[in-house]
Amino acid sequence: MxxxxxxxxxxxxxxxxxxxxxxxxxxxxxxxxxxxxxxxxxxxxxxxxxxxxxxxxxxxxxxxxxxxxxALVPPNEARAQITQTIPEDAGVQNLDFDRQTGEVFIEAEKPGRVIGRHGATLDEISASVGWTPEVVRTPPMESSTVSNVRNYLKQEREERRDILQRVGRQINRPTTSDEDWVRLTTLGCCREVGRAAFILSTPESRILIDCGDKPGAEGEVPYLQAPEALAAGPNSLDAVVLTHAHLDHSALIPILFKYGYDGPIYTTAPTRDLMGLLQLDYLDVASKEGRTPPYESQQVRDALKHTIPLEFGNVTDIAPDIKLTMHNAGHILGSAVCHFHIGEGRYNVAFSGDIHYKDTRLLDGAVNDFPRVETLVLESTYGGKNDYQTDQSDSERVLRDVINESYENDGKVLIPAFAVGRSQELMLVLEEAMRKGDIPTMPVYLDGMIREATAIHTAYPEYLRDDLRQRILYEDENPFLAEQFEQVDGGDEMRQDIADDEPAIILTTSGMVTGGPVMSWLRLLGSDPDSTMAFVGYQAEGTLGRQIQRGQDEITLGDTSGPRAERVSLRLNVETVDGFSGHADRQGLESFVETMHPRPEKILCVHGDASTTNQLSSALYQKFNMRTHNPKNLETFRLS
Known part of the structure; x- marks a missing residue:
């Protein structure tokens, strides 16, 4: 045995x-x-x-x-009994029975009506049919991603159960080592932005935290073949933990499955869905640009199948000697600060991922209250001494001024934005500004994945701010469904018609101008002096967005070394509107540390340019008298 x-x-x-x-x-x-x-x-x-x-x-x-x-009533009989028990106004869309687990998944427009007061309706269902009811919300906006993920996981139930049982045995295996240490190895995103990846290891366990690409730097991937990383093979890992879905943190997770990884990925449910959306788009963009992607869509599906979603605040065993708790990071939907409790109280380390410390229109600010933390791995994207962002109310005023001026000039406002996070924040700002008459009502065109990413947000309203959730679920005032938002679904022909038409706002991917539909918009609007390109998010070093932001007035679109390269002279206005970033600025990062409970003994400043991480590290040391580091890639720290 x-x-x-x-x-x-x-x-x-x-x-x-x-x-x-x-x-x-x-x-x-x-x-x-x-x-x-x-x-x-x-x-x-x-x-x-x-x-x-x-x-x-x-x-x-x-x-x-x-x-x-x-103990289970046959599904046909159970279906009739459940339908009779649930109030008609709950808007039940589907009942799905899983005989192996004894669960019945009830998809409804109003889950609260299915649950009943203090769970009374669920108790009645269980008592009458034996099945354990699990309630799933019907997204207020139709999302092909959410639907596809749910259907795929339903089809893969049997294999997924095998995966879970294998993972469970791996977690609960007996410990074998008499040694006692904790090490952290940096595989990327040190003195740079992008390709986030870390290995947290003990004598018993090895955890990979994030595995992303580097924007604007094709081929620069995490150092996965390093001796401290995967030199012993992908299945030397006990688990992968994903802080959030942005590609500089998630893009290369499927490559692990290409090379044989068969273990779990821990993240939140919205991050799982957004991860799948962004990774498939990553493959699509690579194909359209003539690049060979590093993995195929099957590996994206493998990653989804191996994902174990966690809720904020739940303490979860992920290895024989490691427990994980995820907390809201305030960066994008489902983003998490990941807290690892190692051994029987031996050591605690937290990874901030990307954080936004203050509340925004979309999300609550990052959590920084933990039972214990000895080491904090802290993002430093805006950690430079001069990286103080404008207050959001002032930023919104500046954006309104930019839009009004462009409208008066009969021009367009082109806003490159991340499909996940910034786009939804901007949609809320624009909807309110038009509703209040602060800017003229005009079409707001959504190009790329923005609408689909927005639909995923409405599928997980419990992760949004209370007032926004209330509007979406109970007040029938879903701001994302405002009539001025229009999807660009007609390709370049539709884009040309928009460019030739009346003033408009265009929200488009990609946020750093590294590919996607924003390239078509630069061809169409780049030479129009009446139009404006407004940057509202971070532009990494080496990206086309950073070049344009710095004043470059001639750019090359397409393969810069191939016959299809196209030179475009830029005459449109270029504005940078600070304050909309999903990252904390210098003050926010310092406040996160200052109010953190408990305050850590050691901080590693990562995910920022070399000067930025160095400046933040020095400032935290001087201000809080704690040990700080500005690590390089491929360094290993013995934490305990």
Whole structure:
């Protein structure tokens, strides 16, 4: 018998001992980070106060109680009973039964009506049919990504369950080493922006945090073949943890599956969906530009299949000696500050990912309250001594002025923006400004993935700010559905018509002008002195966006070395509107550290240009008298 089986036998005996004699325990199983208990008395266990809570405290594991097969009413009968039980105004769209888990997934427009007061309707469903109801919200905006991900995971249920069981056994394997240390290796994004990747290792476990590309620098990828990284093969990793979906953090995760990785990815549910959207677009852009992408769409699907979504605040075992807790980072939808608790209280390290410390229209600010933190790995994108962004209210005023001036000149305003995060923030600003009459009502064209990314935001309203969630769900005032927002779905022909038409605002990808539809807009509007290009986000060194921002008035579009290269003279106005970035500025980063509880002993400043990380590191050392570092790529730190 394997050690995992022995562990399960021991746990089953503990469960039987801790539960009342009238409750039968059929079996227990590891599924990912959860311990699943199968019993014909699942409803009894759920209704009796304290059983699940006491088991979780005793076993120190997340508990999921499921009914056995014989406790389930046949699906056809159950469907009729559930339909009769749920109020008609809940807007139920679909019922999906998973016999192996005993769960019925109820997709509804109004999940609250399905749940009932204090969960009364769910309890009634479980009592009458035996199935465990799980409620899924119907997105207020139709999202092909959310639909495709849900359908794909439904098709792959059997294999996904095998993956979860294998992961669960790996997490719960016995520890074997007598050594006791914690090391961190930098594989990218040190003294540079992009290709984020780190290895967190102990004698027992190895965790990869992020695996991204470098904007504007094709071929510069994380140092995955380094001895401290994957020299022993991808399956030397216990897990991959993804802080958020932007490609400089997520683009190269599928390449791990191309080379044989078969383990879990931990992130939030919206990050999973956005990751799939952005990675598939990454492949599409590479193909259109004649580049050979580093992986195929199948590896994107493999990554989705191996993703285990976590909710903010849930402490989760991801290795025999490592627990992970994700907290809101305030950067984009689902972005997380990742806190790792190592050993039995031996060491704690937090990775900020990308953070925004203050609240925005879209999201609450980053969380910086933890039980313990000895080391903080802190992004430094705007950590330079002069990187102070304009207050958002002032930024919005400046943007309104830019738009009004362009409108008066009968021109267009071209705004390159990240599809995820900045675009939605700008949509909220523009919708309110037009509604209040601060700028003229005019078409706002969404080009690239922006509309689809926006639809994903509405599928996860619980991750948005309270007032925005309230408007979307309960006040029937979804600002993202304002009639002035129009999708560009007619290709270059439609773009030409827009360029020839009345004044308009164009939100388009990519945010750093490294490819995508913004290139077509530069061809169409670049020579128009009445139009304006407004930068609202960070432009990394080496990107075309940075070149234009610095005043370059002639650019090359297409393959710069090939026969299709095209020179374009820029006569349109170029403006930079600070304050809309999803990153904290210098003051925000210092405030994050100053108010952090507890304040860490050591900080590694990463994800910023060399001068920026050096300046932030020095400032934090002088201001807070703590150990700080400005690491280079391929450095290893012994943390404990």
């Amino acid at each position: 394997s050690s995992a089986d022995e562990t399960l036998d021991r746990i089953k005996a503990q469960v039987e001992e801790e539960t009342p004699d009238d409750i039968e325990i059929e079996s227990v199983a590891f599924e990912g980070p959860e311990l699943v208990i199968y019993t014909p008395d699942a409803q009894t266990v759920a209704n009796r106060d304290g059983i699940v809570r006491n088991l979780a405290q005793t076993l120190r594991k997340r508990i999921n109680v499921r009914p056995t097969q014989e």
